[in-house]
Amino acid sequence: MSGKHQKVAYYPGCALEGTGHAYNRSTKELGKALGLDLTELKDWNCCGAMEVKNIDPKLQTYLSARNLSIAEQMGFDTVMAPCNGCYHNLKKAEYDLANDAGSREVNGRLSQKAGHKTYEAGKVTTIHALDWIKEAIGEAGLKARVKNSLKGLKIANYYGCMYTRPRHIFPEKDRGPGSESTAKPHFMDDLLAAADAENVEYPLKTACCGGAHTLSDSDTSTKLVLNLLTTAEACGADVIATECPTCHTGLEMHQVRAEKVLGRKTSVKILYFTQLLGMALGLSARKVGVHENFSESAAFLRARGLG
Amino acid sequence: MTPARKILFDDVIARLDALIAAPDATLLAAAPELADELVALGETILQAWLAAHDATPTTRTVEGFRLLALQRQGARGDASFNACRETCRELVYHRNLVCLEPAHPQTARRLRLAAMVARHLALFIGGKLEVAGLGEFCCSSRPLRQHETAAQPATIA
Numbered sequence: 099m100s101g102k103h104q105k106v107a108y109y110p111g112c113a114l115e116g117t118g119h120a121y122n123r124s125t126k127e128l129g130k131a132l133g134l135d136l137t138e139l140k141d142w143n144c145c146g147a148m149e150v151k152n153i154d155p156k157l158q159t160y161l162s163a164r165n166l167s168i169a170e171q172m173g174f175d176t177v178m179a180p181c182n183g184c185y186h187n188l189k190k191a192e193y194d195l196a197n198d199a200g201s202r203e204v205n206g207r208l209s210q211k212a213g214h215k216t217y218e219a220g221k222v223t224t225i226h227a228l229d230w231i232k233e234a235i236g237e238a239g240l241k242a243r244v245k246n247s248l249k250g251l252k253i254a255n256y257y258g259c260m261y262t263r264p265r266h267i268f269p270e271k272d273r274g275p276g277s278e279s280t281a282k283p284h285f286m287d288d289l290l291a292a293a294d295a296e297n298v299e300y301p302l303k304t305a306c307c308g309g310a311h312t313l314s315d316s317d318t319s320t321k322l323v324l325n326l327l328t329t330a331e332a333c334g335a336d337v338i339a340t341e342c343p344t345c346h347t348g349l350e351m352h353q354v355r356a357e358k359v360l361g362r363k364t365s366v367k368i369l370y371f372t373q374l375l376g377m378a379l380g381l382s383a384r385k386v387g388v389h390e391n392f393s394e395s396a397a398f399l400r401a402r403g404l405g
Numbered sequence: 406m407t408p409a410r411k412i413l414f415d416d417v418i419a420r421l422d423a424l425i426a427a428p429d430a431t432l433l434a435a436a437p438e439l440a441d442e443l444v445a446l447g448e449t450i451l452q453a454w455l456a457a458h459d460a461t462p463t464t465r466t467v468e469g470f471r472l473l474a475l476q477r478q479g480a481r482g483d484a485s486f487n488a489c490r491e492t493c494r495e496l497v498y499h500r501n502l503v504c505l506e507p508a509h510p511q512t513a514r515r516l517r518l519a520a521m522v523a524r525h526l527a528l529f530i531g532g533k534l535e536v537a538g539l540g541e542f543c544c545s546s547r548p549l550r551q552h553e554t555a556a557q558p559a560t561i562a
Binding site: 259263264281282301302304305306308311315318319321322325326328329332333 | 484487488489491492494495498499514517518521522524525528529531532535
């Protein structure tokens with residue numbers, strides 16, 4: 099535990115106010131249980147998700163720069179984003195503003211037009227919810243607070259493809275022992291192991307879930323998700339732990355669709371890592387929003403003395 | 406995706422499905438050869454992607470594997486293609502485990518996992534080829550309308 103990040107700005111992003119509400123709830127409850135202070139950005143805006151960059155990447159950079167500017171104006175030097183898409187976009191904006199004069203020019207122009215201070219690279223650091231818990235509490239701190247061990251729970255940790263990619267926008271990763279790896283991320287594994295979960299070796303932890311095409315080409319997304327689910331089961335996992343609302347929702351929805359359309363039933367449960375850690379700290383399943391997930395896992399958790 | 410390419414992908418996936426469903430004895434009887442076949446199937450998938458983009462698939466290797474060189478070639482100029490970089494590396498990793506210790510008690514399981522990893526590669530790249538007309542497949546994609554935005558720098562302001 100480094101004592102860092104005891105108080106950070108919180109950028110939930112749009113998904114956490116919609117389909118990913120359980121992630122929002124469990125992140126806040128986990129922070130509360132750990133004594134960490136989250137202050138939501140005032141009047142934050144959408145990061146542009148995966149769509150705006152296809153039309154105008156510099157506009158997308160501005161959208162994240164505005165959020166970083168708000169964090170700075172609120173007196174924070176760190177903003178925490180639990181959604182992989184938001185996290186990726188904030189990191190990319192930071193990189194582009196530091197390295198691309200065109201992005202700086204558009205950001206300056208739009209900030210002036212919108213009437214707020216122009217964000218300059220280097221003022222605010224973006225972290226993921228995994229960094230937040232890992233650095234603020236750490237494995238030892240977490241272990242000391244565990245009330246309901248996750249012992250016996252076999253977990254495949256699924257990070258998705260946005261958490262580590264592209265590598266150049268994550269300068270803090272791949273820095274040797276203690277840092278996160280872009281090739282084989284392990285922060286979620288480390289935290290859940292501290293709560294006594296048994297992490298299984300999962301070879302698709304950073305593979306694509308087809309999230310971006312879940313509407314335009316559902317069959318491809320369903321097949322990709324089904325392969326993620328069956329591989330997790332082949333690895334012996336009872337649960338897939340997630341840390342991205344898009345991946346999480348995709349896994350849940352396409353688990354159902356795979357059964358309906360392809361006749362392939364899988365029984366692996368899908369839970370946010372914040373839900374699992376919250377329950378390990380003694381919070382109820384309801385408190386961490388298990389009832390807000392699309393898939394049913396309450397009975398499974400009760401049978402293991404969780405929730 | 407062209408009909409010929411679709412048949413190729415269907416054949417690759419059918420072979421991978423057969424390997425995943427094969428009994429342990431079948432897998433253990435020729436474990437190193439099957440591990441090499443899985444990497445070769447991965448190369449076939451990547452070559453199809455390159456051919457679809459009018460590129461000549463490289464014969465070079467990266468870290469001793471043509472699969473990794475092909476992936477790197479495919480990713481040139483297409484950042485979204487890197488979403489399969491670790492998938493390719495996992496395939497090589499599992500191949501190495503099997504070939505270095507073919508008598509290991511986990512060999513059959515390792516081969517099945519390698520086949521599942523290869524299946525993900527086939528589904529990902531097959532999906533990218535399938536939806537080429539719909540828009541960019543992946544999250545850190547290159548802008549589709551780069552030319553339009555380049556021509557109109559003052560789109561918003």
